[in-house]
Amino acid sequence: MSVILHSNLSIIINQTNYKKMTNLKSIKNSNFLLQRRYEAVVFLILFFGIFGYMGSVMGVANMLNTIMKTAWDLLMNTVFYIMGITVLTGALGKLLIEFGVIRLLEKMLAPLMRPLFNLPGVGALAGLLTFLSDNPAIISLANDKNFSKYFKKHELISLTNFGTAFGMGLIVITFMGTLKVEGQDTNFFIPALIGFAGAIIGSIVSTRLMQRFIRKDFSTPVEVTTGGQEEKISFKSEGGVFLRFLNSILDGGKSGVDLGLAIIPGVLVISTIVMMITFGPKDASVGYAGLPYEGVPILPHLASYVDWLFDWLFGFKSPELIAFPVTSLGAVGAALSLVKKFMLEGLIDGNVIAVFTAMGMCWSGYLSTHTAMLDTLGYRQLTSKALLSHTIGGLVAGCLAHYLYVLLSMVFAI
Numbered sequence: 001m002s003v004i005l006h007s008n009l010s011i012i013i014n015q016t017n018y019k020k021m022t023n024l025k026s027i028k029n030s031n032f033l034l035q036r037r038y039e040a041v042v043f044l045i046l047f048f049g050i051f052g053y054m055g056s057v058m059g060v061a062n063m064l065n066t067i068m069k070t071a072w073d074l075l076m077n078t079v080f081y082i083m084g085i086t087v088l089t090g091a092l093g094k095l096l097i098e099f100g101v102i103r104l105l106e107k108m109l110a111p112l113m114r115p116l117f118n119l120p121g122v123g124a125l126a127g128l129l130t131f132l133s134d135n136p137a138i139i140s141l142a143n144d145k146n147f148s149k150y151f152k153k154h155e156l157i158s159l160t161n162f163g164t165a166f167g168m169g170l171i172v173i174t175f176m177g178t179l180k181v182e183g184q185d186t187n188f189f190i191p192a193l194i195g196f197a198g199a200i201i202g203s204i205v206s207t208r209l210m211q212r213f214i215r216k217d218f219s220t221p222v223e224v225t226t227g228g229q230e231e232k233i234s235f236k237s238e239g240g241v242f243l244r245f246l247n248s249i250l251d252g253g254k255s256g257v258d259l260g261l262a263i264i265p266g267v268l269v270i271s272t273i274v275m276m277i278t279f280g281p282k283d284a285s286v287g288y289a290g291l292p293y294e295g296v297p298i299l300p301h302l303a304s305y306v307d308w309l310f311d312w313l314f315g316f317k318s319p320e321l322i323a324f325p326v327t328s329l330g331a332v333g334a335a336l337s338l339v340k341k342f343m344l345e346g347l348i349d350g351n352v353i354a355v356f357t358a359m360g361m362c363w364s365g366y367l368s369t370h371t372a373m374l375d376t377l378g379y380r381q382l383t384s385k386a387l388l389s390h391t392i393g394g395l396v397a398g399c400l401a402h403y404l405y406v407l408l409s410m411v412f413a414i
Contacts (some may be wrong), residue, residue: 035241050089054276057296058288063276065290070275071268073292078337079267082175083260087253089170093132094252098244112126117162120150129217131169134259135369138163139376153218157382158210161390165203165397168332169196175336176357181343194408195357195401200398202362209389212383243347243410266331266365271338274299278323280339295342299323313395315351315402325359325398332364351405358401363394365376 055063073373077100082193094103105128110121117123125147130135138159141147173196177189200256276295281288288294303310303319321342339356370386 043180054296058294059290062288062290062294064289066276067272067295069270069292071288073262074267074271074337075244077131077311078271078340079260079264080368082171082263082267082333082336083257085174086173086260086263087256089132089368090254090256090259091172091252093170094248094255095245098248101150102132105354114264116204119158119162119207120258122150123155123159123162124146126163127166131166133165133168135167135364135373139373142377154211154214157214157218157374157377157379157386158207158211160370160377160386161206161210161393162203164360164366164369164373164390165199165393167361168377169361169364172336172357172360172364176339176353176360179339179343179348179353181348186350188350188353191353192357193407194354194405196361197404198354198358198360198397198399200403201394201400202358202393204393204398206362206390206393206402209388209392213385215387263331263333266334267337270327270330274323274327274334274338275341278320278338279345289309291300299326313399315357315406316355318347319345320345321352324356325363325394328363328365328394329361329367330365332360335360350409351402354401355398356407358397359394362397364370364389366390 051063058066065195078377102125106122106124109128111125113119113121113123125142126138129141142156142159151159168360173192176195177192179279180186275293277298278300279293279295279298281294283289297320299322302320303322307316309318310319314321316322323333324338324342327338335356339348341354370382370390371380374380374383374386
């Protein structure tokens with residue numbers, strides 16, 4: 001018996017070793033290793049080229065000090081501020097869900113979904129949940145059969161664009177609307193709402209473009225359903241009112257902490273890099289001193305060649321401001337960290353807040369989430385179409401927010 005077991009074990013080991021050797025040979029015979037070598041060479045050239053140039057301008061010691069001090073200041077003075085907002089908005093969002101406010105809003109918004117977004121009324125739930133939390137909230141809904149059965153395939157896929165346009169919306173509006181310029185009694189809440197209106201228009205453009213791009217390939221008819229089955233898409237509540245209230249604020253606050261922690265890498269890494277290619281030395285007469293937020297203004301220099309375009313589209317009077325929408329592509333939390341620096345530089349006004357809110361919401365990290373969301377739904381091959389649609393939607397959102405702010409400023413004192 002032991003001889004047979006030993007023989008079987010040897011056969012299994014030999015088969016495993018054979019598979020490993022076959023896989024290694026297939027990898028060696030392919031272009032995989034050669035491509036990886038090219039990638040390594042290109043990466044090293046770009047990495048040392050960029051940081052070598054910055055180090056030659058700033059001084060290596062100053063550059064390293066600036067990187068560390070900028071990351072530390074962002075962590076202490078920006079991340080924890082944003083985390084405080086995410087905890088409060090997370091608790092509020094959970095309360096709205098627990099006590100049926102979201103369901104009520106869904107019923108009220110449902111008649112607008114088909115004429116505006118070409119989506120069934122139940123799609124309003126997706127926008128509301130991502131508005132209160134973040135983009136990935138759309139995935140759990142799209143995978144729910146009680147939810148997805150109301151959609152044609154091309155409509156369901158377009159939910160990635162629809163949901164992304166509202167991701168972290170409440171957090172962005174709260175952050176922008178509560179900003180205060182030192183020494184001024186300026187209220188940015190109205191400009192933030194104007195930006196919200198721009199984001200809605202941008203989401204309409206993005207969602208409908210995505211549907212147009214993929215309609216021919218995914219034209220499966222809607223399944224026949226009865227109205228009563230929609231109630232299966234619900235949020236269960238247990239316990240008394242006080243216990244539900246307490247659990248909601250604690251669970252919602254905890255989700256806010258998780259979201260606040262999740263934005264730390266984006267804020268510290270992306271914002272540090274963006275700021276170091278956006279701003280120059282703090283005091284030009286002194287030069288570089290290794291202080292936070294110093295750098296080599298590469299991005300404004302490049303943007304200055306087309307500053308007339310940014311002025312026409314968004315009303316940006318300074319090329320540095322383009323750093324916000326560019327950063328929003330990767331992480332809107334990181335983009336928010338740029339705003340306070342812009343305020344210190346005196347670059348912020350109501351128009352900028354409106355445009356930032358619109359583009360920040362519409363472009364809330366879509367480069368990092370679209371691929372994952374479509375991959376989860378099983379349609380990764382459509383990522384390029386989704387990104388193109390959303391890029392256009394974000395530009396429309398920012399442009400409309402600018403002109404809407406200008407129009408309202410002519411009528412009212414905003």
